[in-house]
Amino acid sequence: MANSASASPTPAAGDHPRVLIRSFLSRETCKELEFVHRSCGAAGYRPSVLSTSLPHLAATGCGHLLLPFVPVRERLRDVVESFFDCHFDLFIEFTGLISWCKGASIGWHSDDNKPYLRQRAFTAVCYLNNHGEDYKGGILQFQDGDPSSIIPVAGVSKSTFTSLMRNIFSQDVVIYTADSRNVHCVNEVTEGERLTLTVWFTRDRAYDEDPKLLNFLSQTSLNCEPTEQKSYIPLPASDNMYWFSYDQSGFDIRCARVHVLGFSFHSSGGSHNTSALPAEDDPIELLGKQLRLGRGDYVFEKIFSNSLHALQVSFIFSVALISAVD
DSSP states (O other): OOOOOOBOOOOOTTSOOEEEEEEEEEHHHHHHHHHHHHHHOEEOSSTTEEEEEHHHHHHTTOGGGGTTHHHHHHHHHHHHHHHTTOOSOOEEEEEEEEEEETTOOEEEEOTTOSGGGTTEEEEEEEEOSOBTTTEEEOOEEESSSSSOEEOOOOOOOTTSHHHHHHHHEEEEEEEEESSGGGOEEEOOEEEEEEEEEEEEEESOGGGOHHHHHHHHHHHHHHTSOGGGTTOOOOOOOOGGGSEEEETTEEEEHHHHHHHHTTOEEEESOSOOOSSOOOOOSSGGGGTTSOEEEEETTEEOSOOBSSHHHHHHHHHHHHHHHHHHHO
C-alpha cells in the first residue's frame, strides 16, 4: 500500500495543528472496509449514525475481519507521530467505521470535550467515499485555522493522469489534535451515506485498544469447541445493536442491507428448490437462527448459522454478479 499522498503545509505550533493528506487510501482498501461495515455495522452513538467498532467485531466472532484495519492503523500512527513530532509513546484508543445517514449532524465541539474523552490526543478521519457522488452535506468544518473545511474530492476526467492516480490512491484523511485548538462540526447529511474510518490516539497506555481486542479474541476462542476453533462463522449479537431509528419509525439494519443487495432471508426449513420459500411473518425472528439466502425466485441451498454470516456472503455474491455483468 504505497503512499503517493501529499500533505498540506505544517501549521504553526500551538495554532490549530491539523493536516489534510490527499489520496491516502487505495480504492481497494476503501471497498474492503466498506464490505466489513455493510455486513457487520450496528446502531451508532448518535441518531442516524451506524458504526462498526473493532471490539464489536472481536466480540461477535468476526476476528478475521480485523485484518484490513491493521496496516491502515499503523500508517496513521506513523503519520501522527511524524507530523506532530511525538517524542512519547502513542496508543490507539478507538478504531471505528462510522457512517452518517440522512439527517445526521453534530454541532461545534472538540473530540476531548467530555470527562470520559479527556484521554484523546489526536484524531484521524479517513474518508471512504466521495462527497457529491455518494452523499451530500456532511461537511467537516473547523472553527478556526486552515483548512477550514474538508470535502473529499471525486476523481476527475479519466483522460487525465490525475484521475489515474486517484483510481489507485483515491481517498483523503484529515488528522488533527483532539483538544480545543481544533473545535469542529459536521453539518447535516442531506442525501446518501457518508462513510469514514475514524481513529483516535492517546498518550495514556490505560486506554490502549489493542489489549482489549486481544482479550475479546481470546475469550471467543476459548468459548469455541476444539472442532470449531477454525470456524469463521460470526456469533449472534444482541438484536438491539441492529435496530436503527429513522423518521419516527425504524428498521433492522441486517434486513435493510440484504434487501438493498437484492437478496432476502428465508427459513432454513424445507427442501432446497428453485421456488422461494415463504419468508417468516416477522423476519426479525429469523435473524438469530439458521437461515438461507434467496434471490428472486431462487433460494440457495447453503444454510447459514445467522444473519450476519449470510449478509457477509450476500455482499460477496453481489460484487461477483456486478463484475460478471461488467
